[in-house]
Amino acid sequence: MTLILASSSAIRRALLEQAGVSFRVERPDVDEARIEATHAGHDFELALSLAEAKAAEVSTRHSGDWVIGGDSVVSVEGRRFMKPRDRDDAADHLLHFSGKAMRLVSAVALARNGELEWNHISDAVLHFRPLSEEFIQAYLDAEWPDVSYCVGVFRMEGLGVTLFDEVEGDHFTILGLPLLPLLGALRERGLMAS
Numbered sequence: 258m259t260l261i262l263a264s265s266s267a268i269r270r271a272l273l274e275q276a277g278v279s280f281r282v283e284r285p286d287v288d289e290a291r292i293e294a295t296h297a298g299h300d301f302e303l304a305l306s307l308a309e310a311k312a313a314e315v316s317t318r319h320s321g322d323w324v325i326g327g328d329s330v331v332s333v334e335g336r337r338f339m340k341p342r343d344r345d346d347a348a349d350h351l352l353h354f355s356g357k358a359m360r361l362v363s364a365v366a367l368a369r370n371g372e373l374e375w376n377h378i379s380d381a382v383l384h385f386r387p388l389s390e391e392f393i394q395a396y397l398d399a400e401w402p403d404v405s406y407c408v409g410v411f412r413m414e415g416l417g418v419t420l421f422d423e424v425e426g427d428h429f430t431i432l433g434l435p436l437l438p439l440l441g442a443l444r445e446r447g448l449m450a451s
């Protein structure tokens with residue numbers, strides 16, 4: 258029996274590796290846009306649906322193996338933001354975020370043989386400080402294209418921390434994976450040492 262991470266996310270892989278979890282990675286084959294279109298305005302449901310869809314899809318291709326799926330969704334004042342298309346889009350996102358509160362929802366799911374066995378959702382609120390256009394360009398000079406893979410246009414473990422006045426919520430949730438509940442679920446299933 259193998260544990261699989263159904264994700265292309267480098268940070269999700271790194272978090273599991275740093276926790277000493279033995280797993281392998283496989284990219285999920287999920288039509289995220291179709292699922293997103295059916296969950297307008299409901300970030301918690303969308304994050305969970307996407308995490309579950311990724312885990313279930315990969316688990317149907319690997320009989321008996323446990324599969325982890327994850328997803329993060331961000332909204333600012335009720336408007337959902339996807340990953341930036343390019344650097345100019347990233348600058349536009351950050352200018353919009355300036356001085357506002359972002360809600361970041363991260364969901365994680367476990368599946369086996371196409372059946373969803375466990376999930377956890379958590380959210381965080383990140384308060385952006387006022388960002389000047391000059392600061393945004395200097396930030397992107399340092400962080401682009403690395404943050405092009407990050408839904409909030411930041412890496413909290415890097416310069417992203419300079420964007421905020423205050424952050425409320427679990428650090429791992431912000432990175433994209435509610436790690437502590439997941440590790441508990443893995444222990445309960447004998448997928449890592451208790």
Ligand SMILES: Nc1nc2c(ncn2[C@H]2C[C@H](O)[C@@H](COP(=O)(O)OP(=O)(O)OP(=O)(O)O)O2)c(=O)[nH]1
Nearest residue numbers: 264265266268328329406407408412413431432433
């Ligand atoms: N390194 C880092 N990445 C972050 C941070 N906040 C969010 N992210 C990343 C985690 C995810 O890779 C990405 C959110 O996009 P998704 O949840 O759609 O996952 P992604 O498409 O990257 O991979 P996946 O769908 O799981 O194959 O943003 C952060 O503070 N640091």
